[in-house]
Amino acid sequence: MNRRNFFKKTAVAGAATLLIPEIVNAAMPEFPSTNETQGSQLSKGNIILFQGDSITDAGRNRENEDKANDQQMLGRGYPLFAAAGILAQHAEKVLKIYNRGISGNKVFQLAERWNKDCIDLKPDVLSILIGVNDYWHTRNGQYKGTLEVYSTDYRTLIARTLKELPAAKIVICEPFLIHGGSALDDTWEPVFKAYRQVAKTIANEFKATFIPFQSVFNEALKKAPAAYWGADGVHPSLAGAQLMAQAWLKGTKI
Amino acid sequence: MNRRNFFKKTAVAGAATLLIPEIVNAAMPEFPSTNETQGSQLSKGNIILFQGDSITDAGRNRENEDKANDQQMLGRGYPLFAAAGILAQHAEKVLKIYNRGISGNKVFQLAERWNKDCIDLKPDVLSILIGVNDYWHTRNGQYKGTLEVYSTDYRTLIARTLKELPAAKIVICEPFLIHGGSALDDTWEPVFKAYRQVAKTIANEFKATFIPFQSVFNEALKKAPAAYWGADGVHPSLAGAQLMAQAWLKGTKI
Numbered sequence: 001m002n003r004r005n006f007f008k009k010t011a012v013a014g015a016a017t018l019l020i021p022e023i024v025n026a027a028m029p030e031f032p033s034t035n036e037t038q039g040s041q042l043s044k045g046n047i048i049l050f051q052g053d054s055i056t057d058a059g060r061n062r063e064n065e066d067k068a069n070d071q072q073m074l075g076r077g078y079p080l081f082a083a084a085g086i087l088a089q090h091a092e093k094v095l096k097i098y099n100r101g102i103s104g105n106k107v108f109q110l111a112e113r114w115n116k117d118c119i120d121l122k123p124d125v126l127s128i129l130i131g132v133n134d135y136w137h138t139r140n141g142q143y144k145g146t147l148e149v150y151s152t153d154y155r156t157l158i159a160r161t162l163k164e165l166p167a168a169k170i171v172i173c174e175p176f177l178i179h180g181g182s183a184l185d186d187t188w189e190p191v192f193k194a195y196r197q198v199a200k201t202i203a204n205e206f207k208a209t210f211i212p213f214q215s216v217f218n219e220a221l222k223k224a225p226a227a228y229w230g231a232d233g234v235h236p237s238l239a240g241a242q243l244m245a246q247a248w249l250k251g252t253k254i
Numbered sequence: 255m256n257r258r259n260f261f262k263k264t265a266v267a268g269a270a271t272l273l274i275p276e277i278v279n280a281a282m283p284e285f286p287s288t289n290e291t292q293g294s295q296l297s298k299g300n301i302i303l304f305q306g307d308s309i310t311d312a313g314r315n316r317e318n319e320d321k322a323n324d325q326q327m328l329g330r331g332y333p334l335f336a337a338a339g340i341l342a343q344h345a346e347k348v349l350k351i352y353n354r355g356i357s358g359n360k361v362f363q364l365a366e367r368w369n370k371d372c373i374d375l376k377p378d379v380l381s382i383l384i385g386v387n388d389y390w391h392t393r394n395g396q397y398k399g400t401l402e403v404y405s406t407d408y409r410t411l412i413a414r415t416l417k418e419l420p421a422a423k424i425v426i427c428e429p430f431l432i433h434g435g436s437a438l439d440d441t442w443e444p445v446f447k448a449y450r451q452v453a454k455t456i457a458n459e460f461k462a463t464f465i466p467f468q469s470v471f472n473e474a475l476k477k478a479p480a481a482y483w484g485a486d487g488v489h490p491s492l493a494g495a496q497l498m499a500q501a502w503l504k505g506t507k508i
Contacts (some may be wrong), residue, residue, distance in 0.1 A: 023342070071492040076325055084335055084496035090276070091493060211292035224345035237324045239345060242338035 019157035024247045027215035042124070042254060043083060048097045050079035052173070055235060056101025062206060068096035073203055075099050077236065078199055079127075081245030086254055098123075104118070106134045106145060107153040114157065119164045126161065126168050126245060127248070129213075131175030132234055135163045135188075151198045158206050170208035174199055177215050178240065180226035181233015203251050211251040216243060277477060278501045281469040285504055296344060296378070302351045303335035303377035305364060306384050306427070309489060310355025322350035329353050331490065333381075335499030340508055343437075352377075360388045361407040368411065373418045380415065380422050382503070384408070385429030385449045386488055389442075405452045412460050424462035425506055428453055432471050432482035432494065435487015457494060465505040470497060472474060 001017055043104035049070075050056050058077025064070045069087060072081040079099040084093060097231065100117040102109070107130050110118075134150040137143035145153075158170060174196055177184055220229050220243055230241040236244060260483060304310050307470060308477055312331025318324045324346040325382055328334040333353040340349060354371040356363070361384050364372075372380065386397075391397035399407075431438055440465060457464035474483050474497055483494040 029378075069492060071330055075493070080492075081338055084492055087493035088500060090494040091474065091482055093278075094478075187275070220345065224348075228345055237335075238323060238328070238338055240339035241341040246342065 002006075016156060017094050023219045023243060024216055024250055027203075027219040028212060028247065029252060042093055042095060043095050046093065046095050046124040047122060047232060048083075048086065048095060048125040048254075049118060049121055049127065050099045050101060051118060051126065051128045052096075052101040053105040053133050054101070055132070056105045056129050058099075058100060058101070058241070059234075060099050060101065060182035065098070065100065067237050073099060075101070076238075076241070077101075078244035078248060080239045081242050082248045085245065085249055088252075093239065101129075104137075105130065106132055106137065106143065107131075107150055107157060108145070111160075112135075112162070122165065123168055125171065125252070125254070126165070127171035127252075128137050128157075128171060129175065130171035131199055132192075133194050147198065149203070151196055154198065154202050155205070155234070158202060158208070164205065170203075170206060171211060171248070172199055172203040172206075172208045173211045174213045174215075175249070176213040176217050178226045178230040178233045178236070179221060182226075182231055184233040209252055211249060212249050213244060216247045261263040264400060273374035276498060277473045278470055278504055281473040282466060282501065282504060287346070296347055296349065298339060298347050299348050300347065300378040301376060302337075302340070302349060302379040302508075303372060303375055303381065304336075304351075304353045304355060305372060305380065305382045306355040308355070308357035308385050309386070310353060310383050311357045312353075312355070312495070314353050314355065319354065326354060329355070330423055330492075331495045332357075332502060335496050336502045339499065344508075348502075352374045355383075358387055358391075359384065360391065361385075361396070361404055361411060362399070365407060365411050365414075367413065372415065376419065377422055378417070379425065379506070380410075380508070381425035381427060381465075381506075383427035383429065385453055386431075389432070389446050389449050390488070401448050401452065404449055408452065408456050409459070412456060412462070416460065424457075424460060425465060425502070426453055426457035426460075426462045427465045427502070428467045428469075430467040430471050432484040432487045432490070433475060436480075436485055438487040460477050463506055467501060470501045 034207070041190040055077060056074035056079055058080070060075030061072035064073040065146055067073050069083065071080065076085050077157070083097040086097065100120060104140060110130060131150065138145060159172070175190055177188055181188070200210055217229060220240070226233055228237065229243070273361065310333060312329035312334070314329030315326035318327040321327050323337065324332065328337050328351065335356070337351040340351065352375060360364060364384060388399055392399060415422060415424070430450070431442055431446055433443070454464055472482060474494070480487055482491065483497070484490040
């Protein structure tokens, strides 16, 4: 079965409807409405892994990192809220959900720890959000990676993952800016948009599910300013993290 | 406007659908389906307060207790997950959500701190979950309160609240046992069920919204054992807290 189609099965009887704010529905018109599609192709005992940088890490407790479904292990970001939704919804499936995001990571740093923090966990669903540091850390000259490095490293990482875990369902999350945030200025967007495009291109190449977080935050900013969704423009607030989780759940149909 | 009717208005255009697991829908048949009713009568700047014992407290950071909507102030329990849903859904309303639950509290202890931790906050929506300690703490002889004390104290507290805050919408949450939990035995239910009935009776008397958490957990136990929803039978797990939040959101129609 094609990985993309994994997430496109129709609803199972009695499936829940999903808390999808207007913002998410408006940002994701290409995804079918939840009532038509909500359901899950997850199998009993499936393992879900969230990977990424500080947005994923979100203060998770590393001492419990092998303790599936533990709240403090999951951190305080979108993986927590996505996991909560999944665990309440699919109790009978005895799923195991992990967060292995690490603050500051760029793609090459995921690669360095990929055996321990991804392959060895044998995820059935692997979600990755990476890219903001690949650009951000070039701005002060401490990191020399280019857009091409991001692209090559990311493509190599996904190919390696699918070689080791050919049945894994891959979710590629769009790196995003919450425009108006205090850490950003107008010089970010013209450069950073190319990083977003790379993530989308790689998702298409590997038939991965792509979660359009930039569209979600662009919609969100019509309702409230960056201070509400993520004050520095990079790290989401509680409301921002919840919005991401809802977009993730809608996009994956989990 | 009658307080009960506050929560029974029909949907506003474009309102979201809500993540309501089968469990919650099965447990709350008396509530209309979300698609018919989802919406919110919350007004801009409304204040929502969660009050209760350890189930509400859930490790909240007391140093930030005046910082509305702060994730660590909200704790790790159902108030966090309810707040996340509300804040993502109603960004334009600039709501302020607080948690003032304190571990170990019984009704009389809420009363002792009610001016500071409720009245002074002037909540537009006040949610209370209290009762398990009113029974639990009698089991080792350290607390002498009876069912009648619980009933009288609770009724007095709600009357006092509505005298001070006549427009407040009151949500009374059913105290519950997660049957099979390690802290419980078969002697709990025959006594504790009367405490639940008191909470429901008081909700009816004051036309408050009643959230039937016992029904929710009874349904949940058909899908997974107590270890999944709350190992000790009193304190919910991540999945249990999310389920409570979803029941709360469904019940209040916020």
